Amino acid sequence: MPEHQDGYLRQMWDALKSIAIGMRITLKYCFTRSVTIQYPFEKLAFAPRYRGIHEFEADKCIACDQCAKACPVDCIYIDKSAPRKIDKATGKAAGGELVRFAIDYQKCMFCALCTEPCPTECIHMGKIHDLSAYSRQAMIVEFTELDKENLRTPVPIWMERNADKIPWVKKELQRVRRGEIATKEADIPPV
Numbered sequence: 559m560p561e562h563q564d565g566y567l568r569q570m571w572d573a574l575k576s577i578a579i580g581m582r583i584t585l586k587y588c589f590t591r592s593v594t595i596q597y598p599f600e601k602l603a604f605a606p607r608y609r610g611i612h613e614f615e616a617d618k619c620i621a622c623d624q625c626a627k628a629c630p631v632d633c634i635y636i637d638k639s640a641p642r643k644i645d646k647a648t649g650k651a652a653g654g655e656l657v658r659f660a661i662d663y664q665k666c667m668f669c670a671l672c673t674e675p676c677p678t679e680c681i682h683m684g685k686i687h688d689l690s691a692y693s694r695q696a697m698i699v700e701f702t703e704l705d706k707e708n709l710r711t712p713v714p715i716w717m718e719r720n721a722d723k724i725p726w727v728k729k730e731l732q733r734v735r736r737g738e739i740a741t742k743e744a745d746i747p748p749v
């Protein structure tokens with residue numbers, strides 16, 4: 559057989575062999591159990607210390623700035639009209655107004671360091687992770703504005719749209735709307 563024909567047949571053989579190897583791998587995965595799920599119709603349980611979007615109790619915040627100072631990326635913005643302190647009778651913050659408490663989720667890396675120094679334990683790492691927005695400005699969550707609606711954390715748009723179709727989403731939306739804290743397990747305890 560001429561040398562150029564021999565080379566051509568060898569290339570054909572190599573090509574067929576690599577297709578067969580590829581198809582064998584594809585077929586193997588066709589019959590193995592899937593490790594992905596159809597979220598949000600199916601949902602996996604979070605690890606107890608999973609750190610999601612913050613939950614914030616504005617009525618306990620004394621605007622001391624400790625969380626903002628601990629934040630490694632400077633993404634917590636706080637403003638108050640006058641000093642605030644905890645009223646021992648009610649357990650709530652009193653004094654000046656908490657004018658602003660906001661977190662910029664374009665920068666937040668969910669390290670939970672802001673939870674560690676909080677003297678009133680009013681900032682927590684929550685369980686909601688799938689928050690989206692249509693603008694960069696909307697990625698800055700204004701927790702003081704949410705508090706006026708008795709919310710501790712923002713309500714994801716998709717959650718509102720799917721609550722009637724998916725039972726666990728409905729339950730979670732109801733919890734968020736009631737202003738209930740999901741967890742404190744992911745917070746770093748004060749030292």
Ligand code: SF4
Nearest residue numbers: 629666667669670672
């Ligand atoms: S989780 Fe970390 S990055 Fe995010 S606000 Fe708290 S300290 Fe800052």
Ligand code: SF4
Nearest residue numbers: 619620622623625676
């Ligand atoms: S450390 Fe706690 S009390 Fe102080 S400003 Fe931050 S959230 Fe408010």
